[in-house]
Each structure stands twice: as structure tokens, then as C-alpha cells.
Amino acid sequence: QEQGRVWAGERDRLVREVTQLKAEQSRWLTGVADLEQQRERREIAERRLEVLAGEIEKYKAEVDRMRTLYERPEERAARVGTIEEPWRTDFKRADGAAPKELDWLNGIVAACEVSGMRFPKRLVHAFHTSLKAAELSPLTVLAGVSGTGKSELPRLYSRFGGLGFLSLAVQPNWDSPQSLFGFFNSVDNRFNATTVLRAMVQAQHAPNHETYKYGLADRLVLVLLDEMNLAHVEQYFSDLLSRLEQRRGETRDVTLDIDLGAGMPPYPLRLGRNVLWVGTMNEDETTKALSDKVIDRSNLLFFPRPRTLHSRADVTLGAESPLLAESAWREWLQLRSPFAPSEVEPFRHGLEEINQRLEYVGRALGHRVWQSVEYYLANHPEVIDARARNDQDALQRTMRRAYEDQLVLKVMPKLRGIETSGDSKRNCLDPIRKQLENADLGLGLGEDFDIACRVGHGAFVWNSARYLENAE
Numbered sequence: 001q002e003q004g005r006v007w008a009g010e011r012d013r014l015v016r017e018v019t020q021l022k023a024e025q026s027r028w029l030t031g032v033a034d035l036e037q038q039r040e041r042r043e044i045a046e047r048r049l050e051v052l053a054g055e056i057e058k059y060k061a062e063v064d065r066m067r068t069l070y071e072r073p074e075e076r077a078a079r080v081g082t083i084e085e086p087w088r089t090d091f092k093r094a095d096g097a098a099p100k101e102l103d104w105l106n107g108i109v110a111a112c113e114v115s116g117m118r119f120p121k122r123l124v125h126a127f128h129t130s131l132k133a134a135e136l137s138p139l140t141v142l143a144g145v146s147g148t149g150k151s152e153l154p155r156l157y158s159r160f161g162g163l164g165f166l167s168l169a170v171q172p173n174w175d176s177p178q179s180l181f182g183f184f185n186s187v188d189n190r191f192n193a194t195t196v197l198r199a200m201v202q203a204q205h206a207p208n209h210e211t212y213k214y215g216l217a218d219r220l221v222l223v224l225l226d227e228m229n230l231a232h233v234e235q236y237f238s239d240l241l242s243r244l245e246q247r248r249g250e251t252r253d254v255t256l257d258i259d260l261g262a263g264m265p266p267y268p269l270r271l272g273r274n275v276l277w278v279g280t281m282n283e284d285e286t287t288k289a290l291s292d293k294v295i296d297r298s299n300l301l302f303f304p305r306p307r308t309l310h311s312r313a314d315v316t317l318g319a320e321s322p323l324l325a326e327s328a329w330r331e332w333l334q335l336r337s338p339f340a341p342s343e344v345e346p347f348r349h350g351l352e353e354i355n356q357r358l359e360y361v362g363r364a365l366g367h368r369v370w371q372s373v374e375y376y377l378a379n380h381p382e383v384i385d386a387r388a389r390n391d392q393d394a395l396q397r398t399m400r401r402a403y404e405d406q407l408v409l410k411v412m413p414k415l416r417g418i419e420t421s422g423d424s425k426r427n428c429l430d431p432i433r434k435q436l437e438n439a440d441l442g443l444g445l446g447e448d449f450d451i452a453c454r455v456g457h458g459a460f461v462w463n464s465a466r467y468l469e470n471a472e
Helices: 002-070 073-083 101-114 121-135 152-161 177-181 195-202 233-246 292-296 326-332 341-361 367-379 381-388 392-415 422-436 446-455
Strands: 139-143 164-169 182-185 190-193 221-226 255-258 267-270 275-281 298-302
Touching: 073 190, 073 195, 073 267, 101 121, 101 152, 101 381, 121 139, 121 152, 121 275, 121 298, 121 367, 121 381, 121 392, 152 164, 152 221, 164 195, 177 182, 177 195, 177 233, 195 221, 195 267, 233 255, 233 292, 292 298, 292 392, 298 392, 341 367, 341 392, 341 422, 367 381, 367 392, 381 392, 392 422, 392 446, 422 446
Parallel strands: 139 275, 139 298, 164 221, 221 275
Antiparallel strands: 182 190, 255 267
């Protein structure tokens, strides 16, 4: 019995040990399965790591390539170098005192005639005054019949007046400011700067600049956008036009940022007042109409249809004049209105009457238009000359003529498309036509106004300039 109790105890111990060993065996089997699973996961992770390592190397090589494109200081210098390459280096500068403004203009008219191109003196004066009024109307637009000299007038005005001249042929596919100024070419890894951008940069550097040769900051540059309405002006010119408007009355520099490409700070292009902007436009099925935004910030000058067709036996142009000093141009500018309120009251009242009628057709004018009219009157060379001579009769006559110019340049384009019958005619066009016959103002726009009412097939279209033929 004692031996049986010993064996029973031993059996219980062995049972417990077997149970413990089975539990350990179960844990071991589970651990083996876990290890096998972990081994498989490790193999998958190792394969994935190899793939990721390859991708990391690829991205590292791409980053290194991009860094070489965008992060090197010498790369920015190379891009800026294409922008700061001088446009022209063969200019000659005029010496001596500033010429008298009217003598200078008469010289341009005479040189044009010698070269076989005839422009009415009043047209030249209107064009010149529009350029002087760039502070309020930064763009001068020339319109009219093809072949009447819209592109020739800016070119010859610059040639014989001593302004740097650059002509750009606007393309129908211009759809952004990059079309005008250029863009970064990532394929060639260089900035493709346009001629106009290089000319604008050259016009903002002093002639004795320490890092830039051939600067033209002391001279004038005229940029012509030939057939500017082949593309939508708002798409390629609106940024610049808005910046030019911000320059109005500003003493600090106004700049336009030129995008040099991703990762590069932009190039600040200073918009100096020595760069003048002119555009020509045709009106046919291939062109786009100018928006009110562009018209309000422009002087729209119409060229007359020639009554007599002139021959041009010799197409040789006269010698190019040395560049006029920008200081001479500033001497001609009238930055403040010299008029007493009584002197401009008839013109302001006349414009208010016209504006009241324009309200009937939703074409009302703002303060900017009257400010531009008064600024134009103050800067007209004949008005300045009459005031300098204290000739009151000549002053009144020249102010009426300048006001007449401004009605054509600023107001008549706002009437385009108005119906020439019904309520529009009765409430708007007829009262304006009557205002043009005001004896106190002595305007000579009636014939052109009547033509505009006839030629548009039921819509008002101003496209003549017979008023320019009035006695000088």
C-alpha cells in the first residue's frame, strides 16, 4: 500500500510534467509558425526594400538634376543675362539745349513730307499730345483705313524726332504676358527673352551704369504693337496695362515681375515713364474688338480717309535723328492743370451733358475721362504756346480744338454699337449730335458723326476723321 501511494504520487507528478511539456510543445509549435510567418514577411520586406532603394536612387538622381537647373546662383545669372542683353547699341545722343516743342514737331512734319509721307499737322499734334498724356492714358491706339500711315507715323515720328523705336507684329496666338515678354524654356534650360523685354530693361539703365552698358534711361523709347487686335489685348497686355495705371502719380518705382521659371525669384522689371506705348488696329473679320477697359485707358486716334491719293516717287527716308534727351521731353510736360475753373467750365459742362445722354445706353463716363481730357488740353503744344504768348484768342481756339480731339479719342469709341434708331437715337445720339453743334464750343464733328450713324448698318461706328481737315 505504501509503495502504491508512492507510485500514485509519482504518476501525478509525471502527469503534471507531461501536461506542462505538452503546453510547452504547443507554444513551441505556435512560435515555429510565427517564426515562419515572420520569415516570409521578412523576405517580402527585403524585396520591397530593394524596390524602394531603387526608387530612392532614381528620385535622388532627379533631385540632383533639378537642383542643377534651379538652385545654382550662376543659373539665375545666366537667365538674367539673356534679359539684360542690350537691344541696340548704335544709338547717337543729341547734344545741346532742348528744342522748342512746336519747332520740333514742325521739323517732323517737314521731314515726313520730304520722305514722301504726308500727315496733317493736326494729326501729328494729336498723336504727340496723346503720348504726353501717358500718365493718365498710357496707350495710344491708331485706327483707320489700311494704308493711311498708321504704322508709318510712329516710325517716322521716332526716326525724325529722336526716339528709340521698336515695332512688334502681334500674332493671333498671343494669349498671355509670356507672349509679350518671353518665358523660361526648360528644354534648352534658358530664358527666351523677347526684344521688347530687352528694350524695356535697356531703357531703365543709366548710360554709365556700372554693370550694364548702353543704358537708355536718359532717352525715350517708343514701342509699337502693330495690329494689336489680331489677338485679345486683355490676354497679353492687361497685366502691363494695370501696372502702368498703378504708376499714375506714383513717385516710387512701379515694377512688373518677370517669371524666370520654377524655383527662381522673379526678375523685377521697372516701368519707367520714358517707354511710350502705341498700338495700331484694323477692323475686319480677323480682329478682336477692344474692351472698355482698354478704351478707357487709351487715346483712340482715327486716321482720315484720303480725299486725294498721293504718289510717292521716292521711298528713301531722311537721316535718323540723334536721340532726344528725356529731360527735354519732361520740360514739355504739364503735370498740373494751368487752367482757371472758368477756362475749362464750358468743356466740362459739355462733357457732363454728353455723359447724361450716355447713361441712357449704359455707356456712362467716369472721372478718369474728364481728368484725361483736362490733362490732354494742358499738354497740347498749341495750347501751351498760346498760353506762353498770352494770346487769349489763340488760347480759346486751341483749347476748343484740343477738346474736339478728346471727344474723338475718348468719347466717340464709347458710342460704338449703339442703335441708330428708336429710343437709343432719340435719347442718346440726337442730343449728342445737338451738343456737337453748340455755338459756344465751335466743334466741327458733325459730318463725322453723321457718317458714323450711316455706315454701321443700324449701329453707330465711328471710323472717319474729316474733322482733321478743318482749318488749322
